[in-house]
Amino acid sequence: MVNVRKLPILLGTLIFVTAVALAGCGGGNAVNGSQGASPNSSNGSEPAAETAAPANEGTDKEPVTLKYTFWGSPQEKKAVEEATKKFTEKYPWITVNAVHIPESDYDAKLTAMVAANETPDAGYVHGELGEAWQKEGKFINFNEMFAKDTELKKEDFLDYIWFNGDDPSYTWGISTAGETFALFYNKDLFEEAGVEMPPAKAEDAWTWEQFVEAAKKLTIDKNGKNATDQGFDKANIKQFGVSFENWYGPVMAHIVNNEGDLVSADGTKFALDQPEAVEAIQRLADLINVHHVAPNPVQAKSIPSQAVALQSKLVAMSMHGQWINLDLGAAKVNYDIGVLPKMKRSVAMGISGVSAMFKSTKHPEETWLLTKFLADPSGALNLYRDGLWMPTLKKWYTDPALVAQWAENNPSHPPGFKEAFLNNLLNNSTPSPVYYVKNFGKVSSMAFSALDPVWLGKQSADEAMKEVASKVQPEIQGRYGR
Template sequence: MIARFKGRSAFTALLLSLTLVVAGCSGTGNGGTTPASEGASSQQPAESPKGEASATPEEKEPVTLKFTFWGSPQEKSAMEQATKSFTEKYPWIKVNAIHIPEADYDAKITAMVAGNDSPDLGYMHGELADPWQKEGKFVNLFELLDNDGELKRDDFLDYIWFKSSEDFAYGISTAGETFGLFYNKDMFDQANAAYPPSKPEEAWTWDEFVDVAKKLTIDKNGKNASEADFDPKNIRQYGVSFETWHGPVQATVINNEGEWITKDGKFGFSQPEATEAIQRLADLINVHHVAPSPVQMKSIPSQAVALQSKLVAMSMHGQWINLDLGAAGVNYDIGVLPKMKRSVPMGISGASVIYQSTKHLEEAWLLTKFLENPEGSIDLYKGGLWMPTMTKWYTDPELVAKWAENNPAHPAGFKDAMMNNLLQNGVPNGSYYIKNFSKVNAITFSGMDEVWLGRKTAVEAMKEVEAKVQPEIQGRYDVSE
């Protein structure tokens, strides 16, 4: 893998030189580390390691980075502002920030790469990142980090690296993200229902969760799902909603102490802990009638809109919808997921990668660091889209106050249900460690459709999937061979 970096032997010297330029301009008195929110306050040249003056920003060759990303309209606006702030700090670097709808992202990125028009850096789904990293398409971020004068691996949460080995990280989590139970407080107040607990030790049991969801599911006649004359074919308000991709499903399986791929290389979703959790999700749709089916969800633009428009009272969803809920002024809060055998948060994120084909490695690394440091792109964090990947932003009260307090995107339950919970109890999603993830994921979830439709039990469906997926299982990156 070291051979991938042949031809980049000058990178370390260039990075050290660039780091010294930034440090020399800071005037912060903090040992040379420049907060990313501060621009280059001085144009005085810094000394290179050999005592020679390095180039000032005005003397640098202009560079344009092609950066691709997905997200909602609010995320698009927030990212454009962040890249603008980056250019203000590094005026010789222009960022061509290309927004691609998430549903089209993999297809368009694949076309760009096939047409020799690769980005320099950008977002990457785990389904595509794993096969591409095997082809050597991405730079080793550990090598960049270990040669960096400002950051080290210990500065980050443990789970956030997409690794093909202990020495090679082909991606870093775009953000810290996890799942929780978002709820519309007005709907709970109207039903005189208790709010979901935000502390994991107080999490609802699954049965308690279902009981509340029934009271919050209302048919066209005003009857709720706990009443005998409730009409399940004409529901105007659902108690809860969830999506059926691997994130929400694995988050639920994890809470029943199940696994997707076991450490000895078996298909864990066919085991009792996993099938019980999957069946409980399906029963929300087909038995309890408190959640819309995937077909019904197609008529709802997003989970955030569902909560905002009061089509659903609760959503088992990811932290990133804080951005949309906060921006819309929804009266909402966050609880922890209901527990089965436990209630723990699952860490998940798309990967941020730097393409091996980039001609601007130093600048691409600067933008990667800038976006990973909340100081420079604070609106992405304060606005609710992202949680930090850097540990100190969870533990330092002054830093926490900059993004997680006194704003509409971080209601009262956020710290307990998500921030502290992820820091203290977080476990990684399978996209971080499952080898051959794209095929394993595709086969697993194509076989789950019949479960959501109520045509097969989870046990039946996952046993059928097991025969198809087991030959594709190649193990886990987090298990030494």
């Protein structure tokens, strides 16, 4: 997410959907809602005020129809449509036309809508496109809406989730969900190998050396030898100790753990060629090419998704985003979660796609009501309970009764979730560069595509980043206010 994707970036899920069809759920694999959520309807635990309106509310208002655009798997589509129906139950005079668009086509179709004066009232926006459009003033300023709202304050939300414009007082977008990265692991494989489970608390995080040693013991060749054994066959591995994806999100999660960044603190210089970033990238590459505990890019193509890799025991650990809780829980995998291994530190890097309100709407007040409603998990609790999203409202992290509604007693939130994800994101987080680096899309695309030969072992991280630095530097335009 929620593309953060990044945000974007993503794995297909057809094989997994087939594999878990009997379990009644399937999903994709991407940040910001490119995964699916269980189609299960609400279990009735939400406050009644969130799902039903007073009988006479809205009877004297003119009917309004809002267009809301979004991407996501079939399961997420169903969940968002159910949420917008609940919204209409609460606000009977407002009908929502929820328009689902495949993520691969999203930017092109949204751009065409805007050009044809058929702009939606609100919806998902990729950060790169949103950054360009905020310069043209296409979005409603969240700060202006909060200033008029008597029920909700900006301080009610997680601190890092805002997308700001060139004017520091202009907040044009909000994270669609709370999202970050941690260390997922198959408990059965740890028990078989006699390896201690990774810690869930950041203060207890494995050192990088401890993590590598565990990954070696969990990497098994066709003859049953692990990567610490003499005679280990690195050319015929049947089970890898760990896997990770190499788009900017997972890689940056380790770079920030080593106190590196995409651009310098003053926003003037490319920073992935600096020692902190280079060391973190090289450590990841060494998992593939030196320690032989992670699949190389060619081998990774045979793995449908990180969730499937854990479920099918192709890997013992996956350094990935919280959204794969959806697939792991639906498939009833015996898994748990630890924090990422530390370099100089172990922190949660917040990431997500964007939700925004378009300034061209003829119904700004109703669009604000919809945006607030969708930001509250009560409106679509299954998106959170089934593992796809984490909330953006702080109270859903701090109020035990609310936490129990989504993060307890369900297969998508194992014991380690609260420490590794919930508490870590709330109390020990830092934002991804997508929130503050200007011209992020161009800078990140150029920088991370230059790492392809590093993952293949054909170039060192230092060589690759120094080589691309002169090309990226002209694209560095500064940082947005935090």
